[in-house]
Amino acid sequence: MGVGTGNTVLKVDGVTKTFGGLRALDDLNLTIEEGTVHAIIGPNGAGKSTMLNVCIGQLKPDTGTVTFDGEVITGKQPFEINQAGVSRVFQTPAIFEDLSVLQNVMIPAIAHRDGKFKLNPFSILEKQDDIEGRAVEILERLRLTELMDKHAGSMSRGNKRRLELAMCLVQQPRLLLLDEPTAGMSRHDTNRTIDILKQIKEGGMTKVIIEHDMHVVFSVADRISVLARGHIIAEGTPDEIKGNPVVQEAYLGGSVE
Amino acid sequence: MKKFFANQWLVMLVFSAVILTMPIWLSPIGAGYPDLLQKFMIFGIFAIGFNILFGLTGYLSFGHAAFLGVGSYAAVWSFKLLTMNVLPAIIFAIIVAGLFSVVIGYISLRRSGIYFSILTLAFAQMSYNLAYSVLTPVTNGETGLQLERADPRIIDSLFVEPTEGLPLTNFFSLSLSGYEGFYFCAAFLIIGFFISLRIFRSPFGLKLRAIKSNQTRMQYTGFSTKPYLLSAFVISGMYAGLAGGLMAATDPLAGAERMQWTASGEVVLMTILGGVGTLIGPLLGVGIIKYFENIFSAINENVLMAAYSGLPEGLQHFLVTVSSPFVGEGWHLTLGLMFMLVVIFLPGGIMEGFDRIKRLLMKPFSRNKDAVESAEEGH
């Protein structure tokens, strides 16, 4: 499609990860091009979430390396990887349930501005207009402004997902990793999320999206990789994947809408 | 609440007025005397600091009395070696307690949850036992560290002739006994409260609350959480050191019993009773517990008889018999029952009680917001 810049932003190189006797990732190789939306599809238990866990420093691979922006990030702390420009939406929403929706978005905005550690015990939160302004702007884009003062933990699952997306977007990451961002959402909310994901495409941000919903995948993806039993079994443009008999058989079951 | 705290100078004005007039409004309930007022202030500082750690980050330390004890020793040493002026003593108390808490915090924060609590408890008990044994040269063991006429007092000896008896603590020319001592401690409480207010409203405070809510998310959001936790730990340790220093300033001796686990437990109870993570709650907890300890414990049958004196004799005797287990020596029973009731029915402490009353009164006005929410969820 030629939307990317041609540069590699993320490279997963020969990564293996075992849990006891289970090979969740088995010599996984994957290259993500800067500026693209890259979908990863595959059956349950294929290792998709595990791959993201390795990428953000939550898990250390047994062998292999992950390179972000030309730098090896395997072995780095999660906060270092985030500060380098990688944000993730989790499969189960990971938000600050006890805080307000606005505060949930202000915190990543502060991380983006202040770095991993800055002691500012005497500046006043309500006077940080830059932070609050950016948080409100993102909440408006995700149509969460009405819920701004709500307790984040009291929201519906779909809203929590959108909130988590807002938390990632406010950091303006170079690489956004999305683990089933529309799971559990109504059709209406799913379409809204697709629109948002398409919008931020124009920002030049690279996105990796794990998704079971083929409607979402074929609406947003520039490239698709199919992951099964811990490694990539096929890769290509949406049209190539649709027409790939191996994929049809292994995963799509022949019926693509 | 948010609006109210938004004008911090107004808050501070009201707060200072309430604190400084305590001798007046506490005397009708028998608590307006300097000794108890000083205790309110000193433990108030201790609890405010403790709440910065426990209330904001959720890390429950069971060893904060150690920092209080260390502060007391540091202050008494300053009286012995340098001067009877309390200012350097208090500065030393804060610094030494701060250094101690860096070490203990650094090690204890390698774990979280119950393991963190156990580590802090172990450290505090270790300090307590060392004070009685190996560290006797520094702590004077069971006797406690006291002033002596023969102490060098290097700075004082340059300026003043030694007096006949033991010298008294002073703040330049001001003596610190009685009400002066109370006002001196009250000034520190007001400053301590202001700092806590600012921390609560700062990005730092928000980050601490976010760590309490979801520490893992904080790490994936780009924050190195350990340094934040250590900062909160050290700040609260310094508050404890200040409290210990003030104890020594109003009564210049220091004993290891201040570091015992019961003393650490007391500040936990105070904070929970009043309301963890609220600005005012810990102070309410201090007020109630210290009031019970000092006033309720002094009520005996004669006092009760007098209280029920207007009633028929049979009823009077009955009421005295029924209430006497709860007063005097029985004050622990009353406090224990109250603590249980609060924890069971108001897990957020007395402040949650206030909050519920407020919400009940405000209910008719908040309908609109709920409507928006349900419309949003309905898609």
Ligand SMILES: Nc1ncnc2c1ncn2[C@@H]1O[C@H](COP(=O)(O)OP(=O)(O)OP(=O)(O)O)[C@@H](O)[C@H]1O
């Ligand atoms: N921390 C862990 N400990 C043990 N086993 C794990 C762990 N994480 C994942 N697994 C196992 O590894 C395999 C891959 O899991 P993973 O979560 O990556 O799958 P997935 O492709 O994301 O599946 P889904 O579509 O259901 O989310 C599964 O069999 C899972 O049970």
Ligand SMILES: [Mg+2]
């Ligand atoms: Mg998964």
